Amino acid sequence: xxxxxxxxxxxxxxxxxxxxxxxxxxxxxxxxxxxxxxxxxxxxxxxxxxxxxxxxxxxxxxxxxxxxxxxxxxxxxxxxxxxxxxxxxxxxxxxxxxxxxxxxxxxxxxxxxxxxxxxxxxxxxxxxxxxxxxxxxxxxxxxxxxxxxxxxxxxxxxxxxxxxxxxxxxxxxxxxxxxxxxxxxxxxxxxxxxxxxxxxxxxxxxxxxxxxxxxxxxxxxxxxxxxxxxxxxxxxxxxxxxxxxxxxxxxxxxxxxxxxxxxxxxxxxxxxxxxxxxxxxxxxxxxxxxxxxxxxxxxxxxxxxxxxxxxxxxxxxxxxxxxxxxxxxxxxxxxxxxx
Amino acid sequence: xxxxxxxxxxxxxxxxxxxxxxxxxxxxxxxxxxxxxxxxxxxxxxxxxxxxxxxxxxxxxxxxxxxxxxxxxxxxxxxxxxxxxxxxxxxxxxxxxxxxxxxxxxxxxxxxxxxxxxxxxxxxxxxxxxxxxxxxxxxxxxxxxxxxxxxxxxxxxxxxxxxxxxxxxxxxxxxxxxxxxxxxxxxxxxxxxxxxxxxxxxxxxxxxxxxxxxxxxxxxxxxxxxxxxxxxxxxxxxxxxxxxxxxxxxxxxxxxxxxxxxxxxxxxxxxxxxxxxxxxxxxxxxxxxxxxxxxxxxxxxxxxxxxxxxxxxxxxxxxxxxxxxxxxxxxxxxxxxxx
Numbered sequence: 001x002x003x004x005x006x007x008x009x010x011x012x013x014x015x016x017x018x019x020x021x022x023x024x025x026x027x028x029x030x031x032x033x034x035x036x037x038x039x040x041x042x043x044x045x046x047x048x049x050x051x052x053x054x055x056x057x058x059x060x061x062x063x064x065x066x067x068x069x070x071x072x073x074x075x076x077x078x079x080x081x082x083x084x085x086x087x088x089x090x091x092x093x094x095x096x097x098x099x100x101x102x103x104x105x106x107x108x109x110x111x112x113x114x115x116x117x118x119x120x121x122x123x124x125x126x127x128x129x130x131x132x133x134x135x136x137x138x139x140x141x142x143x144x145x146x147x148x149x150x151x152x153x154x155x156x157x158x159x160x161x162x163x164x165x166x167x168x169x170x171x172x173x174x175x176x177x178x179x180x181x182x183x184x185x186x187x188x189x190x191x192x193x194x195x196x197x198x199x200x201x202x203x204x205x206x207x208x209x210x211x212x213x214x215x216x217x218x219x220x221x222x223x224x225x226x227x228x229x230x231x232x233x234x235x236x237x238x239x240x241x242x243x244x245x246x247x248x249x250x251x252x253x254x255x256x257x258x259x260x261x262x263x264x265x266x267x268x269x270x271x272x273x274x275x276x277x278x279x280x281x282x283x284x285x286x287x288x289x290x291x292x293x294x295x296x297x298x299x300x301x302x303x304x305x306x307x308x309x310x311x312x313x314x315x316x317x318x319x320x321x322x323x324x325x326x327x328x329x330x331x332x333x334x335x336x337x338x339x
Numbered sequence: 340x341x342x343x344x345x346x347x348x349x350x351x352x353x354x355x356x357x358x359x360x361x362x363x364x365x366x367x368x369x370x371x372x373x374x375x376x377x378x379x380x381x382x383x384x385x386x387x388x389x390x391x392x393x394x395x396x397x398x399x400x401x402x403x404x405x406x407x408x409x410x411x412x413x414x415x416x417x418x419x420x421x422x423x424x425x426x427x428x429x430x431x432x433x434x435x436x437x438x439x440x441x442x443x444x445x446x447x448x449x450x451x452x453x454x455x456x457x458x459x460x461x462x463x464x465x466x467x468x469x470x471x472x473x474x475x476x477x478x479x480x481x482x483x484x485x486x487x488x489x490x491x492x493x494x495x496x497x498x499x500x501x502x503x504x505x506x507x508x509x510x511x512x513x514x515x516x517x518x519x520x521x522x523x524x525x526x527x528x529x530x531x532x533x534x535x536x537x538x539x540x541x542x543x544x545x546x547x548x549x550x551x552x553x554x555x556x557x558x559x560x561x562x563x564x565x566x567x568x569x570x571x572x573x574x575x576x577x578x579x580x581x582x583x584x585x586x587x588x589x590x591x592x593x594x595x596x597x598x599x600x601x602x603x604x605x606x607x608x609x610x611x612x613x614x615x616x617x618x619x620x621x622x623x624x625x626x627x628x629x630x631x632x633x634x635x636x637x638x639x640x641x642x643x644x645x646x647x648x649x650x651x652x653x654x655x656x657x658x659x660x661x662x663x664x665x666x667x668x669x670x671x672x673x674x675x676x677x678x
Binding site for chain 2: 230241247284299
């Protein structure tokens with residue numbers, strides 16, 4: 001079996017998850033490098049990885065470079081992706097810097113896996129979409145094939161881990177503190193997260209939408225290659241460790257039979273339908289942690305509009321929303337013999 | 340100043356809040372009775388109240404009966420409201436049993452305060468709407484006056500206290516347990532609430548919507564007296580103690596100027612607008628606890644539809660969502676000299 005030399009850039013929450021996913025999915029890794037700012041060893045699931053300080057030369061002899069990306073600042077891909085490509089790598093970047101560039105494909109393998117080949121014609125970079133977009137488009141794509149989706153109204157319930165591992169630490173330490181009667185002092189997150197929710201993810205941008213809300217709008221159109229899908233969203237942080245949930249209302253061009261929609265979703269790649277009201281079964285973030293699939297429930301017709309459908313969509317934001325999708329893109333490169 | 344004899348039925352989370360609100364709002368209470376199943380004393384804000392076992396005769400000489408209602412089972416109003424009315428009371432019922440009855444007005448004073456007079460012509464009962472409906476219609480009504488609202492898509496973020504005080508205890512004890520590595524054992528709530536969210540409030544009903552989701556649809560039409568307002572919703576429990584949040588998308592008949600919408604909401608009765616992105620200001624449940632107003636932020640135009648508007652609406656579900664609205668209905672009765 002052919003093996004591929006892989007560099008993972010970043011050793012934070014997503015970088016660690018990338019190492020875990022490469023192993024769990026048995027990606028055919030030849031030489032593996034973990035690159036970050038400082039020289040150290042990290043242990044993931046009992047396996048010790050040596051972290052090397054990143055330099056342009058680090059990419060010599062590597063074939064795939066997985067950039068973990070960063071939250072809130074420019075990712076390492078801005079500095080190093082060109083160097084990696086120059087040295088023969090295909091870059092898969094989880095950061096937000098290149099996602100909307102014309103010569104960079106934005107890929108969710110279940111939806112537009114074929115687009116990975118554009119990286120070769122372009123600048124050698126494939127962008128991994130934003131976590132909240134990935135799980136939504138996996139849910140939308142099979143329905144879009146049944147009848148074109150024209151409108152999406154989505155409200156999110158996003159876990160602290162979406163803001164990095166310090167935000168997870170803050171969720172737990174702050175919650176413990178509040179239970180003991182101490183005041184909350186937000187640092188990693190913009191507001192108190194313990195026993196609270198707030199509609200603010202990313203930074204405020206055009207039309208008073210946040211950067212996260214714009215990602216859902218623009219990335220969806222790019223991945224699904226359809227500018228007529230008009231997404232609108234409010235994104236909200238909730239006191240959950242891992243697993244983003246989304247309350248998705250959508251309108252198709254034709255009225256669809258809801259049983260058929262359920263059947264199509266249940267058979268679609270990367271989707272697990274959990275939707276049995278008799279047993280109060282629906283997806284929840286606590287059940288999705290560590291999984292690579294997108295979980296869908298509460299599938300139902302709008303009572304007023306025969307073309308309106310509601311979905312409740314949950315996925316592990318560090319896995320399908322980041323690391324697993326990136327590794328699946330690498331798998332797609334292998335499958336299409338592009339690496 | 341004229342005073343009124345008031346019976347509060349129920350001594351749970353909402354009943355206690357009714358006693359607190361009557362005092363804080365200086366309602367002109369003459370004789371006060373607290374009625375429940377068992378004989379005991381309760382202390383609210385340092386004030387001791389004697390709880391009497393409820394009988395039909397308890398309502399003799401009372402003028403206003405505030406029923407706290409119950410979650411998940413038939414409220415005491417089913418058994419006792421007729422007896423109370425027969426003895427001269429006007430009943431204000433926080434339970435769900437009578438809300439959709441034709442001869443029972445469903446009232447949010449800021450929206451349809453005038454409707455309280457229908458109770459006299461009807462069966463002497465005024466229904467207090469569901470918590471999630473109350474805060475939403477307070478936000479919708481001023482916009483509806485500017486241009487008729489045709490469509491509402493709402494996803495909720497509902498606090499544990501909406502399921503009663505046992506659910507609040509469970510939120511805190513379960514969270515503490517999970518932090519200490521113990522397994523969660525849901526009892527008061529249908530699923531684990533610690534560091535989790537789930538799209539299930541009330542029971543599953545027609546079209547696979549929950550009873551809570553139907554309340555938002557049907558109660559809104561009744562309170563706003565407009566069957567053309569087509570509400571659709573997904574209702575979700577979140578690990579918050581007090582304060583329901585709602586992500587509301589709405590469409591008006593005409594396109595509105597968003598600055599005018601903000602100005603109208605800021606001046607509307609019972610509303611406080613918190614919407615300053617420069618200082619990351621928006622309403623959050625932790626800031627709304629103990630308040631009677633409805634808090635609105637993230638007011639913005641949809642980027643695709645000039646008639647589409649987003650709102651983020653937060654209120655204390657035990658206060659404006661239950662006890663305060665009920666006491667405001669009593670105030671409306673006094674104002675209109677109906678009692």
